[in-house]
Amino acid sequence: GLAKAFSEAGGKVEAAPVVGVEKVAAGGGFNWEERIKEELAKMTGYPLDMLESDLDLEADLGIDSIQRAELWVNLSKEFGIPDDARPKAPVKTITGLAKAFSEAGGGVEAAPVGVAAAPVEESEEKKNEFSYELALETDSSWNLFARNWQFTHENDLETYECNNILVFADKKDHVSDLKQGAKKLGIGFDHISPSDFLKKDEKKQEKILKDVDTIVYMDHYELAEMDENKKSIEVFYLKTKELFELFKALYQNFSSNGKRIIVPVSKNSAFENSPKKSGIFSSFPTGFFRSLQNELQDCSVMVLNGATETWNDIVLKNIGVKTTFTDAGEINNATVKGVVSKVNSLSMTTHQLDENDLVLVTGGARGIVFECVAALAQKTGCKLLLTGRTSVPGDEVKDLSFDTNDLASSIRNLEMKLVKEEKMSLKDAKKEAARLKNLWEVSNNLSRLEENGIKARYEKCDVSNYVELEELISKMKKEGETVTGVVHGAGVQKSKMLPDLEMEDILRTIETKMNPFFAMLELLDWKKVKFFNSFTSIAGLFGNAGQTDYAFANDMLAEMTLEIKARYPQIQVSAVDWTAWSGTGMVSDAEAKRFVESGLIPVDVKNGVKMFLIASSDNIHTRLAVFNGDAAFAKNTVSTYSLSSSPFKTLSETHSEPKKINFSLERDLYLHQHVVNGAPVVPGTFVSEIFAENLLKEGSAISRLKFRRPLAVKDNDFNVELVEVEDKVFAVPEKRPPLEGRALENLSFSSCDSKSDSKAEKPDWIKFDTKKVMELFNSSKKEKSSFYNYLDEKFSHALKTGPIFRGIVSTVEDNEIYYSLVSLTKDAVTSFAVPGEFKFNPVLADMAVQVASAWNMKKQDVMAIPFEIEKFNVFNGTNSPDSIVVSRIVKMTPEESTFDVAVFEKDGKLIFTMDKLTLKTIAGLE
Secondary structure, three states, rough: HHHHHHHHHHOOOOOOOOOOOEEEOOEEEEHHHHHHHHHHHHHHHHHHHHHOOOHHHHHOOOOOOHHHHHHHHHHHHHHOOOOOOOOOOOEEHHHHHHHHHHHHHOOOOOOOOOOOOOOOOOOOOOOOOOOOOOOOOOOOOOOOEEEEEOHHHHHHHHEEOOOOOEEEOHHHOHHHHHHHHHHOOOOOOEEEOHHHHHHHHHHHHHHOOOOOEEEEEOHHHHHOOOOOHHHHHHHHHHHHHHHHHHHHHHHHHHHHHHOOOEEEOOOOOOOOOOOOOOOOOOOOHHHHHHHHHHHHOOEEEEEEEEEEEEEEEEHHHHEEEEEOOOOOEOOOEEEEEEEEEEEEOOOOOOOOOOOOOOOEEEEEOEEEHHHHHHHHHHHHHHEEEEEEEOOOOOHOOOOOOOHHHHHHHHHHHHHHHHHHHHHOOHHHHEEEEHHHHHHHHHHHHHHHHHOOOOOOOEOOOOOOOOHHHHHHHHHHHHHOOOOOEEEEEOOOOOOOOHOOOOOOHHHHHHHHHHEEEEEHHOOOOOOOOEEEEEEEHHHHHOOOOHHHHHHHHHHHHHHHHHHHHOOOOOOOEEEEEEEEEEOOOOOOOHHHHHHHHHHOOOHHHHHHHHHHHOOOOOOOOOEEEEOOOOOOHOOOOOOOEOOOOOEEEOHHHHOOOOOEEEEEEOOHHHHEEEHHEEEEEEEEHHHHHHHHHHHHOEEEEEEEEEEEOEEOOOOOEEEEEEEOOOOOOEEEEEEOOOOHHHHHHHOEEEEEEEEOOOEOOOOOOHHHHHHHHHHHHHHHHOOOHHHHHHHHHHOOOOOOEEEOOOOEEEEEEEOOEEEEEEEEEEEHHHEEEEOOOOOOOOOHHHHHHHHHHHOOHHHHOOEEEEEEEEEEEEOOOOOOOOEEEEEEEEEOOOOOOEEEEEEEEOOOOOEEEEEEEEEEEEEEEO
């Protein structure tokens, strides 16, 4: 069929003779089948005499749709066949390909082609031992990344003139506000459900799409708010089928008429890696659209990340915007983009598993999952319950032998042996060789485990089948075994562009990832589970042409794994989006070649196993990814700064020398969440903590703190030094002119008294009022503080803050005293240890300053930042993320205000106070 298409497309062309190919006598025709077979022989390594004309290119030869496209392009160029001659319908056999070429190309002669087997890279990895030595040094080619966000820049957004919107949604009332908003903006609006659209014939579909420039997909509105149960899982698969059918129907139109596609999802702008409960289906259908963007590059896809009830609003807010990235959200009243940040290496790995734990492993008897769980078992002593679709090995594997360093060649040799000796067709030989290889690999791996003293058993179980998985778990319970750990590694994938995907294949890919997860949610005793890991793919995180179904399934699983962590914070949970692996796994040689061409480096087994052990032991981040950060596909998504692999215990630990502190835009995430007048600035309370760490003892005070100028950090390696001059200590740049004495004051960012180690004095102006505290908690249940909304709406040009610094929960004013309940966010806790070794937690201190600033903002309509603190008294540390801030006004003017501030634990224990905190105005409403 492919040969026929080339022939029809190419017209009459001339080329040099082909070795072993003769012209067809009738009409000077050309033997396209033989020419195509020569190309296929190079791609597969099979000899010409085994390439039967009726073989299915994908099912029998493993030539996926992308490789078929490459084959068409290569031969089209060789014979001068025009691009538009490529057949629209998929061509599945060698005969069909020959027919397509023949019709496109006419009679031709081709240039000589040498046939050679595809080269297979040798791996030096030995498979009889497991290595988990964690000095934790892995090859620097790959890094560990975690999900994150950052504010957009001007070149990330461009104005878009929207004229007509078509919304796909099940119910009209889900989009009524969007309809009204579009009318007010003079934008044409139409709404239809996917099922109604699919019922129409092609001409009516084209008529609906004719003048549309923007597609809004909101058919998953109800699903986003559902909890998992039998009904919601049915809805999930119904919406999944409709999603794929709809965009298969739209695909051809969108290929020639690029559209803007907007898709809201219900992750509540949760780009930050700290898990939060947002619903089991909250990421639906993000992975699909990330891949669709890669396939339809003339389209512009924008996934808007927000709460379900605000979908209409966020779509309207972004209706006049086009982004250079896919994942968008809203924080600080501004558009942000989803990115990934490099995670600095852990200094050690600790897993919550021991010899008493049984780890259920799906898809874990072969390939990359096996290599990882074997090392996990050897490291922790846990027992493994391996599962798979492969039968339990028997006598048929006794005489089999495969070269694990060149498995592809061993399998190909077995296939050719079955063809020649057993007289099988290549199609049947491939199936039988695959079956025998799987049996041998399971048998060989079980032997390896036994030789290394690892306790393991293998059970044939299709984990995507609820009944089979339920029977297995029940069987283990009867034997007195309880599953306390899970590694969900089952997966299948076949790369096909969306139009070529059959629904049967789509569902198999998705069900293999999703069904076991749904079943485990119901069947496992989650009070006893200690460890949960999901094997996912970077296809879900970034999207990949030819993998809309695989990306959809992997992103869903990764985000559902985050939901496990949100529900059960005591469990060690991780989802790892893997790059391709070399030496094992589901990646074909052709796919690996494409990865390399796109700048992606497949990870080898040794380094991959080490990365697994690091990622699965990370208690700070939950969704992680492994790939080489310079890959082309990630160039607009990798953030410029890194994440800490563990919370800061002090701020001074960033430098090896005493009284020196290092700041880094790459390492210090909090800098990007505290932006003053467009520049990342170290908060004044952090500077205060640095002085305290280097000067104070417990139960003492630091005096006459002055913040002369903002400590703005402009690069990845900026050092500040504390220098004592007479009765002052100055925080100055380490690199500075050779100035001495008081001349340093002009260079300083801030200063304090050198004799700051005085005794802390309790304030006499306030007593802890339990009734007021109860009032605060009651208030917090009814409404959130409006401070951040006001800050974002009125003063985001002067100050932008991120989740780390947004902890005011509620406020109550009474007799000139401001009471506030503040709570360190999960982002703050994952960045700064509680309690750590701080003199006072700098984020909590920033919350206290915010309370005073909020009062100032409310009374004066101005934004002010710290200028001076007369005395900072430190009384006690705190283990609690929740605190009570009490402040009173000393004086207040539009230019400058002064407050006394005290911070208590909920039980009334005094933590610290700020006497005479002075704020200076940096922005007003005018």
